[in-house]
Amino acid sequence: MSVGVVEFDNDHKKFIEILTELEIVLGAKRMERAKELGDALMALCHDHCAREKAFLERICYPNAEEILAAQQDSLARVQELIDQMSSPSDKAVLLAREMQKALIEYLLKGDINFKSYVEAFGYSDTNRS
Numbered sequence: 001m002s003v004g005v006v007e008f009d010n011d012h013k014k015f016i017e018i019l020t021e022l023e024i025v026l027g028a029k030r031m032e033r034a035k036e037l038g039d040a041l042m043a044l045c046h047d048h049c050a051r052e053k054a055f056l057e058r059i060c061y062p063n064a065e066e067i068l069a070a071q072q073d074s075l076a077r078v079q080e081l082i083d084q085m086s087s088p089s090d091k092a093v094l095l096a097r098e099m100q101k102a103l104i105e106y107l108l109k110g111d112i113n114f115k116s117y118v119e120a121f122g123y124s125d126t127n128r129s
């Protein structure tokens, strides 16, 4: 699912990679690796959200608030997942699985909505027709 900007598409792919590995690692109770992945996920989330916010401001995207709200929701979910990992339980595995669905939700409620604007105003680097 492309949002029309390669940089953000690559971030979203990285989110999926981390979450997929996180679910496996949590299932195997490899908590040290899970913590590393949790930290990497949070760092990527903050970095992605900041770059995306700056981009939306730069292109004067009119509905930035809904994207930023979806970002905040995702950050809160990632924090909840990390908090759960401090006391290993099956809930963390479920949360990691839920986060994968949450990412799709984030894309549908947030980023995918700026795709047509990005394309219409010539800011897309995935649609150069």
Ligand SMILES: [Fe+2]
Pocket: 008, 048, 052, 111
């Ligand atoms: Fe995004």
